[in-house]
Amino acid sequence: MNKAHELLTSFKxxxxxxxxxxxxxxxxxxxxxxxxxxEGFVLPAAIGFSCWVGISPRxxxxxxxxxxxxxxxxxxxxxxxxxxxxxxxxxxxLGVAWALQEAGYRLRGADIYIAGDVPLGxxxxxxxxxxxxxxxxxxxxxxxxxxxxxxxxxxxxAENEYVGARVGIMDQFVSCHGRAGQALLIDCRxxxxxxxxxxxxxxxxxxxxxxxxxxxxxxxxxxxxECEEAVRKLSAAMPTIxxxxxxxxxxxxxxxxxxxxxxxxxCRHVVSENQRVRKVAExxxxxxxxxxxxxxxxxxxxxxxxYEISCRELDTMVEIAGRQRGVYGARMTGGGFGGCxxxxxxxxxxxxxxRRVSAEYExxxxxxxxxxxxxxxxxxxxxxxxxxNFPKVTR
Ligand code: GLA
Numbered sequence: 323m324n325k326a327h328e329l330l331t332s333f334k335x336x337x338x339x340x341x342x343x344x345x346x347x348x349x350x351x352x353x354x355x356x357x358x359x360x361e362g363f364v365l366p367a368a369i370g371f372s373c374w375v376g377i378s379p380r381x382x383x384x385x386x387x388x389x390x391x392x393x394x395x396x397x398x399x400x401x402x403x404x405x406x407x408x409x410x411x412x413x414x415x416l417g418v419a420w421a422l423q424e425a426g427y428r429l430r431g432a433d434i435y436i437a438g439d440v441p442l443g444x445x446x447x448x449x450x451x452x453x454x455x456x457x458x459x460x461x462x463x464x465x466x467x468x469x470x471x472x473x474x475x476x477x478x479x480a481e482n483e484y485v486g487a488r489v490g491i492m493d494q495f496v497s498c499h500g501r502a503g504q505a506l507l508i509d510c511r512x513x514x515x516x517x518x519x520x521x522x523x524x525x526x527x528x529x530x531x532x533x534x535x536x537x538x539x540x541x542x543x544x545x546x547x548e549c550e551e552a553v554r555k556l557s558a559a560m561p562t563i564x565x566x567x568x569x570x571x572x573x574x575x576x577x578x579x580x581x582x583x584x585x586x587x588x589c590r591h592v593v594s595e596n597q598r599v600r601k602v603a604e605x606x607x608x609x610x611x612x613x614x615x616x617x618x619x620x621x622x623x624x625x626x627x628x629y630e631i632s633c634r635e636l637d638t639m640v641e642i643a644g645r646q647r648g649v650y651g652a653r654m655t656g657g658g659f660g661g662c663x664x665x666x667x668x669x670x671x672x673x674x675x676x677r678r679v680s681a682e683y684e685x686x687x688x689x690x691x692x693x694x695x696x697x698x699x700x701x702x703x704x705x706x707x708x709x710x711n712f713p714k715v716t717r
Contacts, residue, residue, distance in 0.1 A: 325345075325374055325437075325439075325705075326343045326345075326374070326705040326706035327706070329341075329343050329374050329376045329435060329437055330343060330376060330706065330708055332376075332390065332435060332437070333376040333378070333433075333435045336388060336433075336435060337378060337386075337433040337435070339378045339433070339709070340378065340707075340708035340709045341376035341377055341378045341433075341435070341707070341708060341709050342376070342377055342378070342459070342462065342463070342704060342706070342707035342708075342709045343374060343375065343376045343377075343704070343705045343706045343707065344374070344375045344377070344455050344458045344459040344462065344702065344703065344704055344705060345372045345373070345374050345375075345455060345702065345703055345705045346372060346373055346375075346450070346451045346452075346453075346454035346455035346458060346497045346498070346701070346702035347368040347369055347370070347371065347372045347373075347440075347451060347497055347500055347699050347700070347701065347702070348368070348369050348371045348372065348373075348440035348446040348447045348448055348450070348451045348497070349366045349367065349368050349369060349446065349447045349450065349492075349493055349496045349497060349500070350366065350367055350369050350446060350526065350528055350655055350656075350662070350664050350696065351364060351365070351366040351492065351655045351656060351664065352365045352366060352367060352505050352526075352602065352655075352664060352666075353365050353595070353598055353599050353602045353617070353618065353621055353653070354366075354492075354595060354596070354598075354599035355595060355621065355625055355629075355631075355654075355655070355656070355658075356490075356545060356549075356591070356592060356595070356625075356629060356631070356657075356658075357510065357567075357592055357595050357596055357599065358490030358491055358492040358508075358510040359488070359489075359490035359491075359510075359546055359549070360510075360549050360565050360566040360567055360592050360596075361510050361511035361564070361565040361566075361567040362510055362511075362565075362566065362567045362592065362595070362596040362599070363507065363508065363509060363510065363596050363599040363600060363603075364492045364507075364508050364510060364599060365505050365506070365507050365508075365518070365599050365602060365603055366492055366493075366496040366505065366506060366508070367496065367500065367504070367505040367506070367520070367526065367696075367698035367699075368496050368497060368500025368501075368698060368699045368700065368701050369446065369526075369528070369694075369696045369697075369698070369699055370696055370697055370699050371438075371439050371440040371441065371446060371451075371694075372438065372439065372440065372451055372455070372699075373436065373437075373438035373440060373448065373451035373452045373454075373455045374436070374437050374438065374455065374705070375434060375435070375436050375452075375455040375456050375458075375459040376434070376435040376459075377432050377433065377434050377435075377459040377460070377462075377463050377709075378432065378433045378463070378709050379430045379431065379432050379463045379464075379709075380430070380431035380432055380433055381430075381431065382431055383399055383400050383401075383430075383431040384397060384398070384399055384400075384431045385397070385398050385399070385400060385416070385419060385431055385432055385434070386432070386433050386434065387412050387415050387416070387434045387436065388433075388434065388435050388436065389411055389412070389436045389437075390435070390436065390437035390438075391411075391436075391437065391438060391442070392411050394411070396410070396412040396416075398416065399431075400419075400423070400429065400431060403416055403419060403420045403423070404420075405420065405483070405484070406483075406484060406486070407484050407485050407486065413484060413485045414449055414452045414453050414456070414480070414481075414485065415434065415436065415452060415453075415456040416484070417453070417480030417481065417483075417484030417485050418453050418456045418457045418460065418476065418477055418480045419456070419460055420480060420484050421457075421476040421477070421479045421480040421483075421484065422457060422460060422461065422476055424479075425472075425476055427461065427464065427466055428464060429460055429461075429463075429464045430463060430464045432459075432460065432463050434456065434459065436452060436455075436456070438451060438452060441530060441692065443534045443661075444530050444534075444661050444662055444692075445534075445655065445656030445657060445660070445661025445662050446528070446656070446661075446662060447493040447497065447656075449481060449485075449487075449493070450477065450481075450493035450494045450496075450497045451497055453477035453480055453481065453494060453497075454473065454474070454477050454494055454497040454498055454701075454702050455702060457473050457476060457477050457480075458473065458702045458703075458704075461473070462704065468702075470498040470499055470701070470702070471495070471498070471499075471513055473494075473498055473702075474491060474494040474495040474497070474498040474499070475491065475494075477494040477497075477498075478490070478491050478494050481494075487539060487542070487543075488542070488543050488546050489542075490510060491508075491510055491513070492508065492510065495508055495513070495515070496508070496701070497701060497702060498701050498702050499515060499701050500698070500699060500700055500701035501517045501698065501700060501701070502697070502698060502699055502700045503519060503520065503697065503698050504517040504518055504519050504520065504698055505517070505518050505520060505603075505606065505698060506518070507599070507600075507603040510567075511565075511567055516603075518603055518606050518607055519606070519607075519609075520606060520698060521606060521609045521610070521611060522609075522669075523611075523668055523669055523670075524611065524650060524666045524667070524668070524669070525666070525667045525668070525669045525672040525695055525696075526664065526665075526666065526695070526696045526697070526698065527664075527665040527666075527667045527672055527675060527676065527693065527694070527695050527696070528655075528662050528663070528664060528665070528693070528694045528696055529639050529643065529662060529663045529665060529679060529683070529691055529692075529693050530661070530662045530691050530692040530693070530694070531633075531635040531636055531639050531660055531661065531662065531663070531683075531687075531689070531691060532635075532689045532690070532691055532692065533633070533635045533660040533689070534659070534660040534661060535633055535659040535660045541631065541658070541659060542657050542658075545588065545629065545631070548584070548585055548588045549565075549566055549588060549589070549592060551585060552566065552581055552585045552586075552588060552589050553565055553566060555580045555581055555585065556569060556573075556574075556577055556580055556581070556589075558580060559576075559577045559580060560573060560577070566589055566592045566593060566596075567596065569589065569593055570593065571590075571593055571594060571597070574586075574589055574590060574593050587627070587628040587629070587630075588628065588629060590624070590628050591624045591625065591628040591629040592629075594620070594624055595621060595624060598617050598620060598621050601613070601617055602614065602617055602618075605617075611650045611651075611666070614650045614651045614666060615649070615650055615651045617651065618650075618651030618652055618653045618666070619644070619651070619652075619653070621653045622637075622640050622652070622653035622654055625653070625654060625658065626654075629658075631654075631657070631658025631659060632654055632658060632659075633658075633659055633660060634687075635660065635687055635689075636654040636658075636660070636661075636663060638683065638686050638687055639652075639654075639663045639679070639683055639691070640652045640653060640654060640663050642679050642682045642683055642686065643663065643665050643675070643679055645682075646667075646671070646674075646675050646678055646679060647668075647671050647674065647675075648667055648668030648670060648671025648672075648674075648675065649665060649666070649667055649668075649671075649675065650666035650667065650668065651665070651666045652664070652665040652666070672695050673695075676693045676695060679691070679693060680693055
């Protein structure tokens with residue numbers, strides 16, 4: 323039985339009705355880390371792990387949310403959402419409901435069944451997947467057409483304001499707009515994007531270090547604040563800049579004296595990472611891999627030494643990957659302090675890479691890593707419906 327049918331069966335058993343099933347994927351970022359909230363460039367791909375949401379409208383204004391992963395149900399009324407979460411898993415779906423309402427969408431009560439296979443806490447955006455799939459489902463159940471960019475922005479708002487994490491737009495955006503077999507080069511200022519086909523010989527291999535250090539949430543917001551402070555300082559010499567996106571490596575070097583050493587290094591990461599994103603995108607567009615290894619290594623080093631968001635487990639995983647046959651590049655991916663690395667591996671060598679890295683990492687760190695050979699996947703979509711009580715979409 324496929325996932326959608328499984329979910330429909332579980333939905334019927336729990337809520338007693340048919341439903342429509344929506345899916346939104348997690349993501350892996352190929353390059354461009356901590357550049358999104360600096361209005362720069364990123365190159366993520368949606369992956370084959372998703373969050374699935376079954377939904378059926380209710381007439382009484384209640385929102386009943388069940389999570390298969392947490393085996394827990396939460397019930398609320400539309401007018402009882404509040405403006406902030408309470409530190410539970412349901413903050414994500416309810417936060418999205420809140421953000422949609424704030425944006426002026428009229429929504430209806432609903433029974434919602436959530437099941438996901440995006441590994442939790444691994445830095446593969448299980449949060450964006452649950453937000454986007456719920457948002458897509460809520461809009462559709464109330465008869466609204468889905469504007470994908472608007473949905474991504476509202477999911478980001480839910481996470482920023484309702485959940486309380488100051489994340490950028492990358493994860494929600496690629497979960498909405500992802501394309502099978504392609505990565506997205508996103509300009510996080512204009513939100514223009516371009517789908518870029520990955521070279522056929524390259525496999526995306528994700529290695530999960532299986533650690534998540536506590537620093538993660540707090541340090542993310544600290545990095546963001548540091549970037550904002552650096553922009554304020556640099557503005558003294560460059561009054562027209564709005565974000566680090568507007569600063570070149572030359573300008574940064576010329577104005578180094580305006581910044582304390584640490585802030586200078588933070589900026590050097592962001593400014594140089596933006597350049598690397600464009601170079602990698604260019605290589606992929608030409609179907610080439612020459613120089614990819616160096617760009618990925620420079621990205622990792624920059625995050626380790628300048629942005630200081632790596633950790634021993636990530637460094638070890640990247641170092642082990644670099645020794646294997648058929649590797650076109652490896653680096654940590656996502657917010658940092660644990661989670662995963664992304665590896666470009668020759669298709670022919672991917673299975674061998676998986677075996678060897680797994681054994682070497684386990685003997686070095688003492689943890690058995692999950693290693694996924696992935697394909698870039700399609701963004702959010704309606705998968706299946708057995709509901710007969712769905713309204714017609716209005717535009
Ligand atoms: C997290 C955030 C993204 C992005 C990355 C780092 O995944 O959700 O917005 O900032 O970290 O690149």
